[in-house]
Amino acid sequence: MLGGFVILLGCQLIGELLVRSLDLPFPSPVVGMILLLIGLMIYGEVPEGLRVVAEGLLRHLSLLFVPAGVGLMVHFKLIQADWLSIALALLISSVLTIVIAALVMGRMMSKDGEGKHGSAD
Amino acid sequence: MDRLTDLWLYLAASPLLWLTLTLIVFMFALWLNRLAKGSPLLHPVLVSMAIIISILTLTGISYNQYFEGAQFVHFLLGPATVALAVPLYDHLAKVREIMALLLVTCVSGALVAAMSAAGVALLMGSMPETVMSIMPKSVTSPIAMGISEKIGGYPSLTSGLVLITGTLGCFVAPPLFRLMNIEDHKIRGFVLGVSSHGIGTALAFEISALAGAFAGLAIGMTGVVSAILIPLMARMLS
Numbered sequence: 001m002l003g004g005f006v007i008l009l010g011c012q013l014i015g016e017l018l019v020r021s022l023d024l025p026f027p028s029p030v031v032g033m034i035l036l037l038i039g040l041m042i043y044g045e046v047p048e049g050l051r052v053v054a055e056g057l058l059r060h061l062s063l064l065f066v067p068a069g070v071g072l073m074v075h076f077k078l079i080q081a082d083w084l085s086i087a088l089a090l091l092i093s094s095v096l097t098i099v100i101a102a103l104v105m106g107r108m109m110s111k112d113g114e115g116k117h118g119s120a121d
Numbered sequence: 122m123d124r125l126t127d128l129w130l131y132l133a134a135s136p137l138l139w140l141t142l143t144l145i146v147f148m149f150a151l152w153l154n155r156l157a158k159g160s161p162l163l164h165p166v167l168v169s170m171a172i173i174i175s176i177l178t179l180t181g182i183s184y185n186q187y188f189e190g191a192q193f194v195h196f197l198l199g200p201a202t203v204a205l206a207v208p209l210y211d212h213l214a215k216v217r218e219i220m221a222l223l224l225v226t227c228v229s230g231a232l233v234a235a236m237s238a239a240g241v242a243l244l245m246g247s248m249p250e251t252v253m254s255i256m257p258k259s260v261t262s263p264i265a266m267g268i269s270e271k272i273g274g275y276p277s278l279t280s281g282l283v284l285i286t287g288t289l290g291c292f293v294a295p296p297l298f299r300l301m302n303i304e305d306h307k308i309r310g311f312v313l314g315v316s317s318h319g320i321g322t323a324l325a326f327e328i329s330a331l332a333g334a335f336a337g338l339a340i341g342m343t344g345v346v347s348a349i350l351i352p353l354m355a356r357m358l359s
Contacts, residue, residue, distance in 0.1 A: 008200040026348040027267020029202035036206035054204035067191035069170040071277025085245030093238035097316040101230035108222045
């Protein structure tokens with residue numbers, strides 16, 4: 001289990017080093033995630049210790065958002081000034097994203113699966 | 122009375138109180154959400170934020186003081202993001218055959234999400250920091266906050282907007298799916314993950330396990346694709 005945590009931190013650390021030294025535009029945990037994914041593909045399976053830690057962290061993922069979410073209180077003035085545009089932007093964008101992603105995927109799947117198509121109920 | 126004040130001053134300055142408060146409030150919010158049968162309106166994160174913000178405002182504690190304690194929870198977001206590679210790897214074999222299709226869907230979804238949100242905010246005359254904070258709103262929080270920081274938004278504002286977006290998606294997606302005659306659970310799940318990350322994934326798991334697996338995959342893919350595309354788009358905007 002300790003080993004699993006070291007793997008996660010190690011990937012994040014290497015990610016951090018890569019982002020800093022190459023001035024990459026991505027957040028370093030994302031680079032760490034890609035590194036770990038490549039590592040797992042090479043290794044061929046998920047080590048038990050890593051799975052325990054990873055699944056433990058992901059099970060409580062939503063808790064980890066709380067401290068940053070409370071930071072909204074610092075932005076009350078900004079939200080007060082821009083609340084209508086924020087609300088509209090989120091609503092319109094959510095509808096557009098869902099409609100377009102569903103259209104794209106639906107079209108491609110029905111073209112892909114003429115014959116072998118089976119609906120998943 | 123004086124001793125009580127002293128005690129309060131001592132506790133308020135220690136990280137222990139704010140760390141413990143964060144955990145207790147979250148456990149209460151989880152319990153409340155179960156009581157409400159998982160309603161997205163009472164999402165545990167939204168409820169926890171509301172309760173903690175109220176407590177801090179009432180007691181006059183600054184966010185910085187609170188964060189002294191809460192940072193220990195916050196720090197785990199980094200390793201948790203790296204850990205997303207594990208479910209991604211688990212589903213990799215299952216989805217390899219339709220990988221190209223998923224990638225196209227994910228890229229178009231991520232582009233539409235960021236551009237439409239930024240477009241509306243710009244048209245409405247939002248401040249640049251607001252626009253940058255809105256762009257990653259369909260991405261799972263740990264990655265969204267990283268992107269926001271990178272492009273000059275406020276990560277904490279972004280994380281709030283991400284949560285609100287997730288909740289919104291759970292409201293608008295089911296009627297939209299019905300309107301568009303989308304029956305396939307793979308599509309329903311993946312689209313929920315693309316537009317509403319973890320909160321959409323929770324809803325997808327209520328549709329079926331298949332929908333949930335595809336939603337989980339979409340979180341990771343959208344995160345990576347957005348981490349590449351949004352900083353490029355932000356550079357073009359500014």
